[in-house]
Every structure is written in structure tokens, then in C-alpha cells.
Amino acid sequence: MAYRIALIGCGTVGQGFLEILNEKEKFLKKNYDFEAKIVGICDKLKGSIIEPEGIDLDKLLDILKRGERIENYRKEEAGKIEAEYFIDNVEADIMVEVTYTNLQTGEPATAYIKKAIQKGCHVVTSNKGPVALHYHELKKLAEKNNVYFKFEGTVMSGSPIFNLVESSFKGNEILEIRGILNGTTNFILTKMEEGLEYEQALKLAQELGYAEADPTADVEGYDAVAKIVILSNVLFDGKIKPQEVEREGITGISKEDVLNAKEMGYRYKLIASAKKENGEIIASVKPERIPLTEPLANITDIINALCFKLDLLGEVIIQGPGAGRKETGYAILSDILNIHFNILKEERR
Ligand code: HSE
Numbered sequence: 001m002a003y004r005i006a007l008i009g010c011g012t013v014g015q016g017f018l019e020i021l022n023e024k025e026k027f028l029k030k031n032y033d034f035e036a037k038i039v040g041i042c043d044k045l046k047g048s049i050i051e052p053e054g055i056d057l058d059k060l061l062d063i064l065k066r067g068e069r070i071e072n073y074r075k076e077e078a079g080k081i082e083a084e085y086f087i088d089n090v091e092a093d094i095m096v097e098v099t100y101t102n103l104q105t106g107e108p109a110t111a112y113i114k115k116a117i118q119k120g121c122h123v124v125t126s127n128k129g130p131v132a133l134h135y136h137e138l139k140k141l142a143e144k145n146n147v148y149f150k151f152e153g154t155v156m157s158g159s160p161i162f163n164l165v166e167s168s169f170k171g172n173e174i175l176e177i178r179g180i181l182n183g184t185t186n187f188i189l190t191k192m193e194e195g196l197e198y199e200q201a202l203k204l205a206q207e208l209g210y211a212e213a214d215p216t217a218d219v220e221g222y223d224a225v226a227k228i229v230i231l232s233n234v235l236f237d238g239k240i241k242p243q244e245v246e247r248e249g250i251t252g253i254s255k256e257d258v259l260n261a262k263e264m265g266y267r268y269k270l271i272a273s274a275k276k277e278n279g280e281i282i283a284s285v286k287p288e289r290i291p292l293t294e295p296l297a298n299i300t301d302i303i304n305a306l307c308f309k310l311d312l313l314g315e316v317i318i319q320g321p322g323a324g325r326k327e328t329g330y331a332i333l334s335d336i337l338n339i340h341f342n343i344l345k346e347e348r349r
Pocket of ligand 1: 154156157181182183184185210211212218223322323324
């Protein structure tokens with residue numbers, strides 16, 4: 001089965017996704033009867049192209065590697081394409097929205113997602129802003145338009161959370177969730193324990209592409225707040241807003257604090273948690289000293305982890321990459337493949 005895919009945004013995640021799609025082309029066809037052609041890319045900084053016949057990914061990825069504009073794909077220079085025009089004019093089955101994250105308003109990504117859904121496209125995003133702020137509205141809109149809206153990459157990058165819950169926790173009630181949801185801060189805390197100063201560790205996280213464009217979102221806990229809001233609203237069917245989450249970042253923790261805690265058998269971790277109490281969601285993000293004997297204390301570097309407390313199963317913990325180019329690129333692919341499997345199932349009915 002062949003899909004036409006268009007990308008809004010072609011930064012780290014978008015390029016990671018295109019690289020995987022290119023590398024795995026034969027594997028996906030052979031194992032899942034899945035084929036895709038990229039029919040358009042629109043990036044505010046790098047340029048745009050609409051190519052109904054499908055873009056040659058080797059050629060395009062070379063252009064991006066050389067830091068050239070996307071329009072160089074064609075000999076003749078195309079005019080500048082705005083995202084709204086792009087969404088209106090590209091003929092796609094699936095729109096991948098991977099523009100920059102705005103945790104204050106969720107824009108302009110939310111408007112792009114709405115436009116794509118209203119046009120009848122399935123939408124896949126790793127953008128935390130729209131999902132943290134407008135999940136229920138977007139979900140309803142997708143249902144009304146009979147399309148899928150998927151966002152696995154918003155929490156723990158490609159490590160499965162939403163797809164795992166959907167496929168494998170059936171029959172359970174989730175009582176509580178608690179985990180490490182920000183890769184950058186976990187990386188900084190780990191590196192401080194290894195001897196780096198806070199600023200050195202943050203710089204390294206930025207160089208490795210883990211941190212947000214403005215790393216305040218990571219170190220002050222806003223990124224983890226967005227993720228616990230997404231989890232609460234999706235998994236508990238909650239209606240909470242980021243400002244309702246108690247928040248404290250890691251900027252008050254020094255290298256000495258980290259080393260002293262270690263000597264006493266603890267590790268500082270930025271813990272995000274949420275539970276439903278009397279129908280109300282209580283969520284927080286704050287640093288905690290965790291005994292080294294507990295699993296969450298041993299989640300280091302860029303790795304994230306989420307512990308689910310379930311009524312039937314008890315505690316289930318999933319750990320995996322929390323950020324990264326390929327890792328979040330994979331999240332996009334996993335959502336697209338799930339859409340593909342759902343479409344196949346519907347066709348068999
Ligand atoms: N800045 C985020 C993190 C990226 O470090 O976890 C992934 O959401």
C-alpha cells in the first residue's frame with residue numbers, strides 16, 4: 001500500500017525521519033507492504049518544495065547535508081511557499097508536522113494541524129505545544145474528519161508510550177504515572193555526577209541536539225510539564241493545563257548537591273508524576289532524591305523512563321531514549337506504520 005506523505009518542518013526530527021524512511025524502504029515494503037513517497041516539504045528556514053511524483057530522498061538529503069536550500073532540488077528556482085499555501089496545495093494522505101515547539105500558545109503548529117485535518121489528511125506530530133494545549137480539540141476534529149491524529153514522539157521520543165498503552169494495557173486502569181521525561185536534564189545531572197560543571201553539561205546537551213531551542217524549557221521543567229500534561233490528558237482523559245502543574249526545574253541543584261547525594265546513596269532526578277484523585281488530576285514536575293536501589297535512580301544520560309501503576313498488573317516500567325534525531329524520527333515512522341496497520345484492518349472488515 002502506498003502513501004503520499006508531506007512534511008511541515010525539516011529540522012532535526014524531520015530529517016531523522018527522512019533518513020530512516022530512505023534506509024528502510026525495502027524493509028518496510030517487504031515486511032509490512034508499506035510504501036511511501038514524500039510529495040512535499042515546507043520548512044520556514046530551509047525552503048520548500050511540492051513534488052507530486054515523489055522526492056528522491058538521496059538527492060534531497062545530500063542537499064540538506066550541504067546546508068543548501070530545499071528549492072535547489074530543482075534546477076529552476078521556485079517561489080517562496082508559506083506553510084498555509086503548502087497545506088492547501090500539496091496532495092497528501094499523511095501530513096507530518098514537525099515545526100518548532102511553542103509551549104506558550106502551541107502556534108503556528110496547531111493551526112497547521114487543524115488545516116491538514118480539515119483537508120482530510122491523517123496527521124502525525126512530535127510537537128509538544130499543540131498536544132499539551134489543544135489535545136481534546138484536535139482529537140475531536142480528527143474524529144469528525146475521519147482521520148488519525150498521532151503524537152507518539154511528544155513523550156519519550158520513539159520509546160513507545162501511547163502505542164504501548166493502546167495495544168497492550170487493555171483492561172487495566174492506570175492509577176498513577178511517574179517518571180523521568182526530560183532527556184536534557186537527566187543528561188546534565190548524570191554529567192555533573194561524572195565531574196562536569198552545570199554549564200559544560202548543558203552545552204554538551206545542546207551540541208548533541210537534545211536541548212530545546214531555548215534550553216530554559218528543559219532546565220526549568222517546562223518541557224517535562226508539557227509531557228506530563230499530555231500524558232494526563234490522553235491517559236486519564238484529563239483536562240489539565242500546564243499552569244496547573246506544580247513545577248520546579250534543576251537550576252537550583254549544584255554539582256556538590258549531586259555528589260553529596262551520591263555519597264549518601266541517592267541520585268537527584270527530575271521526576272514528573274500524575275494521578276487521579278477524586279476525579280481530579282494532581283500532577284507535578286520537581287527534582288527528587290531517589291535511593292540508588294530504585295529503578296528510576298539508575299536511568300542515566302539521555303534515557304527516559306515511565307513507571308505505570310496499573311490496577312491489574314501492578315507496576316510496569318518502560319525505559320528508552322528520550323530525545324534524539326533518529327529516536328524521534330522513529331516515533332514519526334511508528335505512528336505512520338500504526339496508521340497503515342489500522343487502515344489495513346479497516347479494509348479487511
Ligand atoms: N528537549 C527535550 C528533552 C527533547 O531533552 O527531553 C525531547 O522532547
